Amino acid sequence: MRYPPEHKAEVRQKILNDASRRVRAEGLTGAGVAAVMRDTGLTHGGFYKHFESKDELLIESLRGAFREIADKLAAVAEGARSEEPWRAIVKAYLSLEYCHHIEQGCPLPALAPEMTRVDKAMRGQIFGELVQYKNRMVPFMPGRRTQEKERNFFVIFSTMIGAVEIARMLPDRTAQEKVLSSTREFLLSSF
Amino acid sequence: MRYPPEHKAEVRQKILNDASRRVRAEGLTGAGVAAVMRDTGLTHGGFYKHFESKDELLIESLRGAFREIADKLAAVAEGARSEEPWRAIVKAYLSLEYCHHIEQGCPLPALAPEMTRVDKAMRGQIFGELVQYKNRMVPFMPGRRTQEKERNFFVIFSTMIGAVEIARMLPDRTAQEKVLSSTREFLLSSF
DNA sequence: TGTACATCAGTGAACGCGCGTTCACTGATGTAC
DNA sequence: TGTACATCAGTGAACGCGCGTTCACTGATGTAC
Numbered sequence: 461m462r463y464p465p466e467h468k469a470e471v472r473q474k475i476l477n478d479a480s481r482r483v484r485a486e487g488l489t490g491a492g493v494a495a496v497m498r499d500t501g502l503t504h505g506g507f508y509k510h511f512e513s514k515d516e517l518l519i520e521s522l523r524g525a526f527r528e529i530a531d532k533l534a535a536v537a538e539g540a541r542s543e544e545p546w547r548a549i550v551k552a553y554l555s556l557e558y559c560h561h562i563e564q565g566c567p568l569p570a571l572a573p574e575m576t577r578v579d580k581a582m583r584g585q586i587f588g589e590l591v592q593y594k595n596r597m598v599p600f601m602p603g604r605r606t607q608e609k610e611r612n613f614f615v616i617f618s619t620m621i622g623a624v625e626i627a628r629m630l631p632d633r634t635a636q637e638k639v640l641s642s643t644r645e646f647l648l649s650s651f
Numbered sequence: 652m653r654y655p656p657e658h659k660a661e662v663r664q665k666i667l668n669d670a671s672r673r674v675r676a677e678g679l680t681g682a683g684v685a686a687v688m689r690d691t692g693l694t695h696g697g698f699y700k701h702f703e704s705k706d707e708l709l710i711e712s713l714r715g716a717f718r719e720i721a722d723k724l725a726a727v728a729e730g731a732r733s734e735e736p737w738r739a740i741v742k743a744y745l746s747l748e749y750c751h752h753i754e755q756g757c758p759l760p761a762l763a764p765e766m767t768r769v770d771k772a773m774r775g776q777i778f779g780e781l782v783q784y785k786n787r788m789v790p791f792m793p794g795r796r797t798q799e800k801e802r803n804f805f806v807i808f809s810t811m812i813g814a815v816e817i818a819r820m821l822p823d824r825t826a827q828e829k830v831l832s833s834t835r836e837f838l839l840s841s842f
Numbered sequence: 843t844g845t846a847c848a849t850c851a852g853t854g855a856a857c858g859c860g861c862g863t864t865c866a867c868t869g870a871t872g873t874a875c
Numbered sequence: 876t877g878t879a880c881a882t883c884a885g886t887g888a889a890c891g892c893g894c895g896t897t898c899a900c901t902g903a904t905g906t907a908c
Binding site for chain 1: 761778808
Binding site: 844845846847848849850851852853854855856857858859860861862863864865866867868869870871872873874875 | 877878879880881882883884885886887888889890891892893894895896897898899900901902903904905906907908
């Protein structure tokens with residue numbers, strides 16, 4: 461079969477989208493070649509027409525996940541009319557909605573501990589993505605100077621990441637919502 | 652060979668200690684039967700004389716990890732002379748020392764996201780360990796009534812867990828210490 | 843216009859490897875008589 | 876006291892399975908002449 465010239469790029473993008481969802485939902489080793497290709501509607505053999513290795517898929521799908529969540533949170537912040545942007549980010553990040561959709565959410569509460577265990581080369585690349593994510597969020601953070609905003613980025617995101625992780629370990633919505641709303645109120649009253 | 656009657660219990664405990672370190676350092680799948688038995692100085696075949704399955708090893712080694720960190724933090728809190736116990740816990744938990752020794756540290760910043768992905772039966776058991784951990788920490792938390800202490804447990808531990816995870820993603824001590832100390836100061840000035 | 847060949851995304855069998863698990867065996871020590 | 880047998884933690888080969896990766900092949904379409 462011959463395909464239109466844009467076909468290959470589209471398929472690659474579809475594989476990446478499926479992988480970036482799978483990696484968040486099932487962990488760093490959860491985006492297996494066969495499973496991802498099945499998601500995409502292809503067989504595993506064709507994978508290497510699109511990627512050099514599974515590692516390339518992994519880093520590219522993480523890159524996509526970081527970009528996706530940064531886009532969403534930036535949109536939320538920019539859409540905040542009557543309140544400070546960081547407050548809108550905190551409310552969105554600590555919502556039950558975000559908590560329940562791990563596959564579309566921030567890679568940090570889904571994968572942070574696993575990301576510290578990958579080999580050095582990949583850890584360097586992941587660190588680069590984290591820095592970009594931080595740089596996109598810093599302008600929305602509370603504080604006067606950039607240094608203060610940066611400090612607050614780390615404090616606020618640390619708190620949100622931990623809260624989402626704990627909430628996800630709890631067995632029912634009520635307990636989850638309790639942790640999320642406690643942490644939300646704590647952060648919103650802290651700056 | 653015949654062994655003294657306490658021998659078997661000692662070997663089982665050694666296997667559990669090795670596994671509980673490995674699982675924190677290398678992830679939920681990192682405590683492989685062969686690797687853990689090699690740590691213990693035995694060969695993989697003997698494993699099933701001590702455990703019914705790898706799942707039994709996993710839950711028992713997590714249980715041990717939760718108990719180990721709860722013991723440590725309780726000792727730190729009880730040893731706090733001139734300050735409130737929770738402040739001593741925050742200082743210990745957010746120290747570079749604890750951050751760097753993931754294999755002896757709290758299972759939450761090491762494993763929380765992975766723990767939400769295990770099968771339902773094991774998730775139930777892990778949730779039980781989390782509840783026990785919380786119950787041991789709650790008495791040390793700031794707040795008047797138990798309800799308030801419990802709320803603060805979740806807020807404080809969420810924040811600490813996230814901060815340790817982020818710190819562990821950073822490439823050098825300076826950056827790690829910045830996140831840890833920012834978060835430490837934030838928490839210590841919040842209650 | 844027709845024919846032969848090139849292209850290339852996708853297929854599916856096969857590979858080597860590491861994993862959890864099983865099992866026949868070992869061998870030092872205890873017990874029965 | 877000596878002999879035959881039982882016990883049982885530990886050994887290491889072997890298994891089935893899923894994984895990432897390779898590769899000969901397919902077949903629709905483009906290109907050369």
